[in-house]
Amino acid sequence: MIETPALGSDTRDSRPRSLFRPRFPGVRPEQNGEDWERPGPTREQLRRDLIGTAVVLLLSAVALESVRGVGSMGAEDRPIWLQHLVMALMVLPLAVRRRFPVTVLLISSALFLVLGMYMPLLAVQLTFQGAYFAAIYSGVAWARNRRLLRLALVLVIAAMALWLLLSFTVSNSYESLLREVQEQENPSRGLLPPLASYAIYTFLLNAAYFGGAILFGITSWRSAHQREQLAQQSAQLEEQATELARQAVIDERLRIARELHDVVAHHIAVIGIQAGAARRVLEKKPAATAGALQTIEASSREAVAQMRSLLGVLRGGQETATDSDGGAQRHPEPGLSDLPALVAEHDAMGLRVSFHEAQDPHSVLDRIPAPLGLSIYRTVQESLANVRRHSTAGSAVVALRTGRSENGEWVEVETVDDGRPRAGSTAGSGFGLRGIRERAALHGGTAEIGPRAGGGWRVRVRFPVR
Numbered sequence: 001m002i003e004t005p006a007l008g009s010d011t012r013d014s015r016p017r018s019l020f021r022p023r024f025p026g027v028r029p030e031q032n033g034e035d036w037e038r039p040g041p042t043r044e045q046l047r048r049d050l051i052g053t054a055v056v057l058l059l060s061a062v063a064l065e066s067v068r069g070v071g072s073m074g075a076e077d078r079p080i081w082l083q084h085l086v087m088a089l090m091v092l093p094l095a096v097r098r099r100f101p102v103t104v105l106l107i108s109s110a111l112f113l114v115l116g117m118y119m120p121l122l123a124v125q126l127t128f129q130g131a132y133f134a135a136i137y138s139g140v141a142w143a144r145n146r147r148l149l150r151l152a153l154v155l156v157i158a159a160m161a162l163w164l165l166l167s168f169t170v171s172n173s174y175e176s177l178l179r180e181v182q183e184q185e186n187p188s189r190g191l192l193p194p195l196a197s198y199a200i201y202t203f204l205l206n207a208a209y210f211g212g213a214i215l216f217g218i219t220s221w222r223s224a225h226q227r228e229q230l231a232q233q234s235a236q237l238e239e240q241a242t243e244l245a246r247q248a249v250i251d252e253r254l255r256i257a258r259e260l261h262d263v264v265a266h267h268i269a270v271i272g273i274q275a276g277a278a279r280r281v282l283e284k285k286p287a288a289t290a291g292a293l294q295t296i297e298a299s300s301r302e303a304v305a306q307m308r309s310l311l312g313v314l315r316g317g318q319e320t321a322t323d324s325d326g327g328a329q330r331h332p333e334p335g336l337s338d339l340p341a342l343v344a345e346h347d348a349m350g351l352r353v354s355f356h357e358a359q360d361p362h363s364v365l366d367r368i369p370a371p372l373g374l375s376i377y378r379t380v381q382e383s384l385a386n387v388r389r390h391s392t393a394g395s396a397v398v399a400l401r402t403g404r405s406e407n408g409e410w411v412e413v414e415t416v417d418d419g420r421p422r423a424g425s426t427a428g429s430g431f432g433l434r435g436i437r438e439r440a441a442l443h444g445g446t447a448e449i450g451p452r453a454g455g456g457w458r459v460r461v462r463f464p465v466r
Contacts, residue, residue: 037144038224041098053095060087060127067125076121086115086122090131097138102152105139108132109156113163133213140217141224157210164202258378258435271296272389277350295349335373336365336400339380343398346384352395353384359402364409364465372463375439376400376413382432383415383459391457393419402465410445412462419456436461 041049061084067073068080076083090111093104112132116123123129136156143149192200278292334342343355359365368376380398387396396417403410433449436459440447445463452458 050095056091098142101139101142108135136213137217140214141220271299333374334377354397356399363402379436379461387417391419392422393417409465414460416458417456
């Protein structure tokens with residue numbers, strides 16, 4: 001027989017501190033939940049609480065009549081309607097148990113004490129005990145102010161311990177139990193005296209009752225905390241993914257801008273130089289003028305074709321072999337194998353360019369990846385375009401070297417000329433030289449760009465080969 005669900009004051013002292021203040025090495029208070037406040041219930045949860053309370057009221061009425069039918073409430077002489085009212089008073093606070101968890105805990109505790117002393121037989125019913133269990137659980141699981149919750153639990157446990165102590169000393173509960181044992185014909189005796197046995201049994205029963213409600217509540221509260229942490233981490237990961245995607249778009253735009261600059265700058269430089277030459281010899285040397293115009297025509301077409309090939313990747317859903325507006329075939333990106341043709345092109349336009357390769361016995365040129373080959377090609381292309389635009393040089397030398405060092409294999413490209421800055425030539429935007437440095441940094445290489453001690457200009461870039 002359950003006298004009353006009370007828990008001795010020793011339970012508070014034996015409760016693990018980590019149940020309410022979980023602490024882990026290296027974890028901040030906001031991470032372990034010490035200062036976390038659980039969000040309030042949603043409308044759907046409040047609606048379910050109302051429906052659940054109504055269902056429990058109905059079941060408690062049926063259960064009470066069933067218990068009375070087997071004679072368990074025979075000693076209760078109060079009116080039946082009053083018994084149902086007392087049961088309803090204990091159940092009704094559960095309708096707002098998640099909205100006002102600590103308030104419901106305190107009210108239910110007061111009702112449990114008062115109504116338990118008023119109708120002891122009703123207080124031991126399953127519905128009555130279950131309603132109070134749910135109130136304790138909800139208070140621990142949904143309280144947003146954990147300090148206030150701890151204070152409320154201390155008051156509740158202290159009150160229940162005092163009530164339990166009074167039941168052993170002032171009330172006649174133990175005397176009634178002892179009288180029932182003595183009236184039995186052959187009472188069985190245990191290892192302990194009746195008073196000690198009754199006290200231990202009552203303590204264990206109430207410890208399981210209160211401890212279970214508190215432990216279940218803490219488990220629910222921690223689960224909610226972990227769910228919110230996971231939701232925050234998920235949102236953070238989504239923000240990081242969005243930022244990475246945005247940065248990728250920016251990087252891709254910079255790459256395309258760099259490629260466009262290299263392509264356009266090279267061909268526009270050729271067109272400008274040939275147009276100037278054609279203007280000077282237009283009347284004196286018609287054949288030379290025609291050759292210059294042919295070069296302009298070829299360079300413009302090549303520039304358009306390369307731009308179409310480069311911008312074709314930006315047209316989603318049009319992965320066709322030809323462009324819809326021009327029919328020009330897309331070409332693969334240039335690489336190391338295209339360097340001789342690039343040198344020959346500039347040589348044909350009046351700039352004497354010599355190309356040299358210096359390879360070690362174990363050359364890595366056949367293992368150069370396509371992105372690195374493209375960067376080497378664009379470096380030479382930009383270097384020669386700068387010579388034609390901004391220098392008085394009549395010749396240039398392009399050298400491609402490979403070698404080994406303590407850090408591994410490398411490939412180096414160098415372009416030097418013997419000229420001086422062209423009079424009246426603008427310094428340009430600087431985007432080309434900046435693009436060379438960016439390409440070197442992209443592949444973990446180094447760039448040396450500047451005037452030579454004996455005159456002329458040098459562009460030397462060394463790339464590691466991984």
